[in-house]
Amino acid sequence: MNYFGEGYINFGYIGIVLFIIFIAYINARFDKLYWNYREKNYFVVFYLIMLSMEIFILRGDLMSSFAYLIDSFLSGIVICYIILSYKNNK
Structure with a gap:
């Protein structure tokens, strides 16, 4: 079962919306951190790992x-x- 299916199983249709909001918030935060602090920062490694793991x-x-x-x-x-x-x- 995929990510959206997990949201549906856990909380119904509201769970799908909640899971989308959660992943969008995490992506926005990590993307903002990446573009603000990307010079000589080890966060770049975590950001790239997170993108591939997503x-x-x-x-x-x-x-x-x-x-x-x-x-x-x-x-x-x-x-x-x-x-x-x-x-x-x-």
Whole structure:
């Protein structure tokens, strides 16, 4: 079941509208952050991961998609932390 189907199963027709508003809000916030702070910022990596994962989220079920999204973000945070700590030690 796709993203909109999950909204329908959870909350009926109102759930479809709520899920659309939620994904639109998240996309707008991330896009605004990307265009305002895109120079030498690690957020660019998260933004690009989020864009690619959004296709996966919209096509598949929400539970497994959310798990992959959290895993990708946590991996990115760990990698950024390692890179920043390595730069600070030099």
